[in-house]
Amino acid sequence: xxxxxxxxxxxxxxxxxxxxxxxxxxxxxxAAYALARFIGGDIGVxxxxxxxxxxxxxxxxxxxxxxxxxxxxxxxxxxxxxHAAQLCNSMPQRFYVIDHHPNNHxxxxxxxxxxxxxxxxxxxxxRVLKEINANIDRxxxxxxxxxxxxxxxxxxxxxxxxxxxxxxxxxxxxxxYEDVQNLYVVEDxxxxxxxxxxxxxxxxASFSGYQILIAEIDVNIPTYAARALFDLGADASIVGxxxxxEVEVRMxxxxxxxxxxxxxxxxxxxxxxxxxxxxxxxxxxxxGFRSNSAKLDLIFNDILRVLHDMLV
Numbered sequence: 001x002x003x004x005x006x007x008x009x010x011x012x013x014x015x016x017x018x019x020x021x022x023x024x025x026x027x028x029x030x031a032a033y034a035l036a037r038f039i040g041g042d043i044g045v046x047x048x049x050x051x052x053x054x055x056x057x058x059x060x061x062x063x064x065x066x067x068x069x070x071x072x073x074x075x076x077x078x079x080x081x082x083h084a085a086q087l088c089n090s091m092p093q094r095f096y097v098i099d100h101h102p103n104n105h106x107x108x109x110x111x112x113x114x115x116x117x118x119x120x121x122x123x124x125x126x127r128v129l130k131e132i133n134a135n136i137d138r139x140x141x142x143x144x145x146x147x148x149x150x151x152x153x154x155x156x157x158x159x160x161x162x163x164x165x166x167x168x169x170x171x172x173x174x175x176x177y178e179d180v181q182n183l184y185v186v187e188d189x190x191x192x193x194x195x196x197x198x199x200x201x202x203x204x205a206s207f208s209g210y211q212i213l214i215a216e217i218d219v220n221i222p223t224y225a226a227r228a229l230f231d232l233g234a235d236a237s238i239v240g241x242x243x244x245x246e247v248e249v250r251m252x253x254x255x256x257x258x259x260x261x262x263x264x265x266x267x268x269x270x271x272x273x274x275x276x277x278x279x280x281x282x283x284x285x286x287x288g289f290r291s292n293s294a295k296l297d298l299i300f301n302d303i304l305r306v307l308h309d310m311l312v
Contacts, residue, residue: 004096005128007096007111008039008128009132012038012039012040013040014074015072016041017042017044017065017068017070017072017076018032018035018077019032019045019068019087021045021080022047022088023288024045025050026053026147026151027122027147027150028081030143030147031120031125031147034136035079035125038129041073041075043065044068045065046067046086047066049064052184052223056146056183059142059183068090070093073092076094077095077098078106079098079099082099083106084106095110096110097115098113099115099121102117114127119148119157119159120147122151123144125144136172141172141173145170145180148162148169150184153252154227157285186221191221191224194217194218198239199229202215205304205308207312210257211235212234212236213237214240215229216239216241217240218241219241226238226239230252236252236257236268238251238303240296242296247278247291247295248288248290249290249299249303250289251268251287252265252286254285258284263307263310263311266286268287269287275299278291278292
């Protein structure tokens with residue numbers, strides 16, 4: 001940690017880019033924001049931001065660069081990213097890394113790195129800020145709390161440090177839990193109705209005692225609907241949205257399936273034949289998919305088949 005903290009102190013105020021992975025989620029955005037407030041610089045994503053993180057960006061008043069030219073920057077800090085493929089065409093030649101994911105493939109190439117397999121990268125940024133006694137204001141605290149909340153799936157899982165750090169940040173920032181939670185509450189009446197309808201019409205399957213729920217939603221908020229089904233008790237919740245051949249699918253996977261069966265959410269999507277033509281992203285507990293030429297019914301059947309083969 002010492003070498004990374006020293007490196008950040010050296011580049012403070014320089015020509016810096018804090019670079020998130022593509023489909024940047026709240027942990028990537030929150031960690032990048034807090035770190036940028038310390039070292040200064042632009043925040044960039046290779047192509048897109050995850051839909052659930054957009055309200056956090058609005059709340060923080062962040063400016064995010066899309067497809068940044070990495071050659072324009074003297075110093076680049078890669079945040080919450082484990083593999084070059086997650087950076088698409090924005091992979092820099094030289095960089096620093098701060099990340100919590102296992103099997104990080106960027107560490108050996110980094111000029112300095114802070115890597116620990118804790119629940120979120122936001123926890124690691126908080127360590128850095130504590131180490132140098134940085135002033136943490138309400139916005140920085142909110143950003144890191146959002147990262148911790150979402151990467152623990154609203155504390156369905158998480159290490160002791162995640163809970164401790166979250167509590168400290170609430171106190172430092174003068175925040176309540178509701179201030180963070182409200183970033184991810186669906187307020188629109190029609191959207192809430194759509195989530196309820198998706199739950200009421202969900203398909204249920206059971207493999208080896210694990211409960212799988214699959215549903216379609218008619219509003220483009222599948223992440224929120226998948227979270228709702230997960231909170232209802234599903235071991236795996238899959239929700240899809242379609243408009244013509246444009247398809248979005250999201251999946252949450254309970255920790256027990258990872259620990260007991262070695263299943264990773266993103267691998268389920270990658271093993272579904274009908275999901276080869278499209279963009280897949282995610283990690284052990286969550287996966288996303290987007291395509292402009294896919295059949296949602298076929299995707300649902302393939303996901304069930306993959307889960308059956310993995311569980312039975």
